Amino acid sequence: MTVGLFIPCYVDQFYPNAAVATLELLEKQGVQVVYPPRQTCCGQPMANSGFEHLTKGSNDLFIQNFSGFDYIVAPSGSCVLHLKDHLHSDKHPAEAAAIRGRIYELIEFLTDVLQVDNLQARFPYRVGLHQSCHGQRGLKLAQMSELVAPPFSKPEQLLNMVEGLELVELARKDECCGFGGTFCVAEEAVSVKMGKDRVADHLQHGAEYITAADMSCLMHMEGILRRQKSNVKVLHIAEILNSQAL
Amino acid sequence: MSQTKDHAALAEVFNADEPRVDWHDETLWFIRQKRDKAAHTIPDWELLRETASQIKQHVLSNLSDYLQQFEANAKANGIIVHWAADAAEHNRIVHGILLQHQIDRMVKSKSMLTEECHLNEYLAEQGIEVIDSDLGERIVQLAKEPPSHIVLPCIHKKKEEIGELFHEHLGTPAGMADPQVLTEAARQHLRETFLTRRAALTGVNFAVAETGEFVICTNEGNADMGAHLADVHIASMGIEKLIPKREHLGVFLRLLARSATGQPITTYSSHFREPRPGHELHLVLVDNGRSVQLGREDFRNSLKCIRCGACMNTCPVYRRSGGHSYHTAVAGPIGSILAPNLDMKKHADLPFASTLCGSCSNVCPVKIDIHEQLYKWRQVIVKEGYADRKKTLGMKAMTQAFASPTAFRLAGKAGRWFMRHVPFVVSNQMNPWYKQREMPIPPKESFGEWYHKNREKHA
Numbered sequence: 207m208t209v210g211l212f213i214p215c216y217v218d219q220f221y222p223n224a225a226v227a228t229l230e231l232l233e234k235q236g237v238q239v240v241y242p243p244r245q246t247c248c249g250q251p252m253a254n255s256g257f258e259h260l261t262k263g264s265n266d267l268f269i270q271n272f273s274g275f276d277y278i279v280a281p282s283g284s285c286v287l288h289l290k291d292h293l294h295s296d297k298h299p300a301e302a303a304a305i306r307g308r309i310y311e312l313i314e315f316l317t318d319v320l321q322v323d324n325l326q327a328r329f330p331y332r333v334g335l336h337q338s339c340h341g342q343r344g345l346k347l348a349q350m351s352e353l354v355a356p357p358f359s360k361p362e363q364l365l366n367m368v369e370g371l372e373l374v375e376l377a378r379k380d381e382c383c384g385f386g387g388t389f390c391v392a393e394e395a396v397s398v399k400m401g402k403d404r405v406a407d408h409l410q411h412g413a414e415y416i417t418a419a420d421m422s423c424l425m426h427m428e429g430i431l432r433r434q435k436s437n438v439k440v441l442h443i444a445e446i447l448n449s450q451a452l
Numbered sequence: 453m454s455q456t457k458d459h460a461a462l463a464e465v466f467n468a469d470e471p472r473v474d475w476h477d478e479t480l481w482f483i484r485q486k487r488d489k490a491a492h493t494i495p496d497w498e499l500l501r502e503t504a505s506q507i508k509q510h511v512l513s514n515l516s517d518y519l520q521q522f523e524a525n526a527k528a529n530g531i532i533v534h535w536a537a538d539a540a541e542h543n544r545i546v547h548g549i550l551l552q553h554q555i556d557r558m559v560k561s562k563s564m565l566t567e568e569c570h571l572n573e574y575l576a577e578q579g580i581e582v583i584d585s586d587l588g589e590r591i592v593q594l595a596k597e598p599p600s601h602i603v604l605p606c607i608h609k610k611k612e613e614i615g616e617l618f619h620e621h622l623g624t625p626a627g628m629a630d631p632q633v634l635t636e637a638a639r640q641h642l643r644e645t646f647l648t649r650r651a652a653l654t655g656v657n658f659a660v661a662e663t664g665e666f667v668i669c670t671n672e673g674n675a676d677m678g679a680h681l682a683d684v685h686i687a688s689m690g691i692e693k694l695i696p697k698r699e700h701l702g703v704f705l706r707l708l709a710r711s712a713t714g715q716p717i718t719t720y721s722s723h724f725r726e727p728r729p730g731h732e733l734h735l736v737l738v739d740n741g742r743s744v745q746l747g748r749e750d751f752r753n754s755l756k757c758i759r760c761g762a763c764m765n766t767c768p769v770y771r772r773s774g775g776h777s778y779h780t781a782v783a784g785p786i787g788s789i790l791a792p793n794l795d796m797k798k799h800a801d802l803p804f805a806s807t808l809c810g811s812c813s814n815v816c817p818v819k820i821d822i823h824e825q826l827y828k829w830r831q832v833i834v835k836e837g838y839a840d841r842k843k844t845l846g847m848k849a850m851t852q853a854f855a856s857p858t859a860f861r862l863a864g865k866a867g868r869w870f871m872r873h874v875p876f877v878v879s880n881q882m883n884p885w886y887k888q889r890e891m892p893i894p895p896k897e898s899f900g901e902w903y904h905k906n907r908e909k910h911a
Contacts, residue, residue: 215854218899219864220892225899229907241903244857252854254808254827256834257847263855343810351488352766352814354497378481382768386807391884393805395464398888399473399772400807429889 208238210275212309214285214421215247217442221421224442228281228312231448235320242271250288254387258292265295265302273301277319278309281444283341283419286311290345311345312444313419317360323367329449330370334413335361336404336427337380338420347419351380361419364447371446374411381407385426401430409438417443458801463773477771479607484765486714487815493716494706504703505819508756511694512746518661518694519737525664526735529726534736539569542738546571546653546686547578549734553684555580555651561668561675562586563655564602564759565688565738567781568794571653582653583645585674587638594621600775602782603712603761608774642674652678656689656735657758658704662697665725666735669708669718676722686734687724691742692755704758707817711760745793750828754789756818763812763822769805778802785812789825792833800838803829861900868894 249261384400536542588605599605615629727733764784788802
């Protein structure tokens with residue numbers, strides 16, 4: 207099985223450790239991973255701002271980079287959801303459709319495709335899990351609190367395999383953090399207030415780390431935590447699942 | 453009220469008082485939780501939503517037939533039916549009925565349609581006084597404000613503020629903020645209104661095509677009090693309020709109040725079928741953009757809305773920006789997909805007042821894909837040229853960088869270098885990210901660079 211690794215642009219630039227952890231985690235499962243070096247962005251920042259018609263270039267580049275793999279995996283629910291919903295190409299429609307069907311967010315790839323039932327990981331801390339909206343409500347990584355339906359959570363399923371890790375309960379388990387792409391600057395006041403409230407929920411329940419399957423939410427919450435001079439840290443879920451803390 | 457500020461600017465004003473934002477958020481979150489509890493008492497809740505959604509789908513697909521069937525049955529019942537193409541025609545029709553009866557004072561129960569049509573302002577200009585009889589609407593009317601929520605019009609007001617308004621207008625003692633005392637004062641004031649008004653206007657929650665009757669849901673009984681005591685009852689309804697049969701109320705009435713407030717059903721679900729002897733019952737069927745929306749394939753199912761307000765209560769942006777920041781009669785997520793249809797330029801900001809978190813679509817009792825329509829409106833608004841120029845230029849630059857791996861790598865490397873060596877380039881008050889958040893700490897090397905060094909053999 208050969209997996210094409212897609213690392214979202216801002217993770218590549220600002221959070222290389224999350225990307226390295228994703229790579230190592232997949233390799234530990236015996237997967238052959240290839241990182242196509244000419245990759246850039248999924249196009250979501252433009253599309254969510256109303257400029258989907260400008261994403262032809264990034265779509266075609268994505269197709270060039272990721273055609274032919276058995277699977278494509280990315281450590282971001284948001285980018286994966288965008289590609290699943292909106293990766294189209296007039297030049298290569300069949301390749302675009304194939305990618306839409308083969309792309310997975312890291313967590314669901316581990317639980318659904320690789321069916322991982324055991325991780326050699328240790329992380330002896332109290333951790334708050336932030337449910338990123340696009341992963342949860344878009345990719346259905348976990349049951350949504352609005353629905354009358356049986357509970358499940360793919361990220362919790364994996365975090366529960368990590369030795370020493372204690373998940374904290376939150377008052378609002380799936381409220382949006384307020385990042386929202388360009389929303390975070392276009393609607394700065396509301397975005398920050400949402401982020402402060404989300405962070406406060408984790409702090410009140412004693413989290414030492416906040417984790418998520420989307421680094422963008424964490425980048426936003428990290429910005430708020432650091433402004434508040436908090437000791438609480440954010441870590442991408444791949445880094446925890448790949449953790450060998452002493 | 454002239455409207456110059458967009459949602460982001462109005463939301464920033466709202467957020468200047470953080471404890472108040474917390475109070476507003478928690479008040480509405482409490483209602484969302486009540487909704488969750490009520491929904492969980494019905495094991496088939498999701499089936500009920502799906503059924504309601506399909507009934508509405510069927511109605512929208514056969515709207516002209518059902519409208520004609522409804523009109524014929526309503527007329528046979530003795531209801532006088534009017535058709536209004538837009539808000540102005542609706543207002544003229546209502547005014548005409550009042551003129552005909554030489555009535556210059558009217559009582560009105562909750563009707564978001566009349567808010568949409570700005571009926572009160574129009575009638576005031578014609579010298580006609582309207583008193584809103586829904587308690588929340590009466591409060592915002594006394595405050596000379598529009599409702600901030602379609603079900604809870606004065607949810608943005610604290611009881612002390614209502615006490616001050618009642619002191620000024622209804623003569624309650626200064627400083628009195630006991631809800632029971634204030635409600636009693638409103639009750640006495642409205643009782644006098646109900647007894648003396650010869651015309652009553654109401655909204656319509658559901659109109660039944662097979663019987664020509666309509667149903668009004670209230671908790672206060674104010675629609676009934678107005679309609680039963682007046683000689684002339686005028687009911688205004690949007691053309692999308694139809695359901696085929698009376699039995700379908702068994703679906704919608706179970707969903708409406710549970711979604712709105714967490715109650716099993718509204719206190720009053722009153723059926724109006726025919727005028728009492730010697731009285732008149734008018735019904736105004738209003739289009740006002742609805743048939744245009746029906747023709748927009750991507751947006752037509754927004755017309756399924758039964759105005760429960762659940763999307764507002766769950767919306768993390770609405771809870772932290774307040775209904776008035778949406779500067780439209782129907783605020784929140786549903787308002788943001790309805791308003792651009794009425795005036796795209798004026799409401800170009802609203803589809804962007806969302807993180808697209810999707811919670812609205814999940815609570816919607818008729819399963820409108822609200823957040824997907826917000827995304828689609830953004831595309832339409834940009835293509836129609838209503839995005840601001842600065843944003844357009846930025847997006848074009850970003851597009852070019854992302855379409856070229858070399859440009860992306862250079863831009864990323866340069867950006868990280870600047871952030872490490874001259875951080876004030878980005879960490880300043882001109883950068884809206886930095887105002888209340890630290891910038892990410894830029895690493896020495898990107899993942900791409902790390903991979904090149906460590907795993908090049910695989911590539």
